[in-house]
Amino acid sequence: GTILDGDAAPAVTIGNAEATEGQPLVFDVSLSNPSAGPITLELAALTGTAEAGTDFETASFQVSTDGGTTWVDAGGATGREVTFAAGETALKVRVGTADDAAFEGAETMSLAVSSVVAGNVGDTSDAGTGTILDGDQAPAVTIGDATAAEGQPLVFDVTLSGASAAPVTLELAAGN
Numbered sequence: 105g106t107i108l109d110g111d112a113a114p115a116v117t118i119g120n121a122e123a124t125e126g127q128p129l130v131f132d133v134s135l136s137n138p139s140a141g142p143i144t145l146e147l148a149a150l151t152g153t154a155e156a157g158t159d160f161e162t163a164s165f166q167v168s169t170d171g172g173t174t175w176v177d178a179g180g181a182t183g184r185e186v187t188f189a190a191g192e193t194a195l196k197v198r199v200g201t202a203d204d205a206a207f208e209g210a211e212t213m214s215l216a217v218s219s220v221v222a223g224n225v226g227d228t229s230d231a232g233t234g235t236i237l238d239g240d241q242a243p244a245v246t247i248g249d250a251t252a253a254e255g256q257p258l259v260f261d262v263t264l265s266g267a268s269a270a271p272v273t274l275e276l277a278a279g280n
Contacts, residue, residue, distance in 0.1 A: 113224045114139055114193070118232035129234040130172065131159070131215050133186065135193045136226070143223030144187040146180065147215055149199050154236050161200035168196040173255030178233055187220055195271035201236050206267040207243055211236045243268050247276075 114135035121129040134201035135143065149162045156162045164183030166175040175198060179185045186197060199215060243264035250258040264272060 111235060113136060113226035114143070114274050115227040115230070116217055116225060117230050118217075120235070121199075121215075122231045122235040122237065123201060124237045124239045125159070125201050126239060128166075128198040128200050129213075129215075129236070131197045131199065131232045131234065133195050133197050133215075133232075135188055138191045138193050139143065139188065139223060139225075141190050141223055142187055143225055144180075144185055144221040145184060145225070145228070146182060146219045146221055147178070147184050147197060148218035149234075150214045150216060150231075152212035152214055152233070154213045154234075156213070159202055159204075159211055159236055160213050160234070161202075162200065166198040168198070172196050184218075187225075202240060207238060208268070208270065209238050211238075243272065245272075245274060 114137045117134050117136065119132035119134075121131045123129045147165060149156065149160055149165075155162055165178040165186075167178050167186045168175050169189070170191065176182060178197070179187065186195060188195065197215065213234045213236070214231045215234060217228040220228060243266040246263050246265065248261040248263075250260045252258045262274070
C-alpha cells in the first residue's frame with residue numbers, strides 16, 4: 105500500500121533583525137511545520153541601502169540550533185548553508201556587520217533563501233530585513249571666525265567634526 109502525506113511541505117519564514125554596526129544581525133529562520141527528514145537551505149545576504157561586503161558579511165554566516173546559546177559556522181561549499189534536522193522548525197542565523205568611522209545613518213540589507221540544497225519545502229520567497237544602526241554620531245559643524253579689511257571678502261573655515269558617508273549640505277546665512 106501507499107500512504108500519501110496529507111501535510112503541506114513546510115514554508116520558510118525569515119524574521120527581521122536589528123543591530124548596531126559592528127555587532128551581528130541575528131535572524132530567526134523557521135519552518136511552518138516540521139519535516140520528517142532534514143532540510144538544507146542556502147541563504148544569501150542581499151544589498152539594500154547597506155553595501156554588501158562593506159557594511160555586512162556575505163561570504164559566510166553562523167547558525168544556532170539552540171536559541172543562540174552556541175554558534176557554529178554555516179556549512180556547505182559556500183559557508184551559507186543551514187540545515188534543519190528532522191522535526192526541527194527554528195534556528196537562528198548570524199550575519200556579521202562592519203563598524204566604520206563614517207556617519208551614514210541606519211542602513212538595511214536582507215536575508216533570503218537562494219536555493220534548496222536538500223529536503224522538501226514549500227514557499228521559500230520570504231526574506232528578512234536587517235537594519236544596521238549607525239554607531240557613529242552625526243558630524244558637528246564648526247564655522248571659524250574671519251577678519252578682512254573693508255572691501256575684501258570674509259573667508260570662513262567650515263569644518264565637520266567627522267566623516268559622513270553622504271554629502272552634507274548646509275544653508276548659510278549672514279547676520280549682524
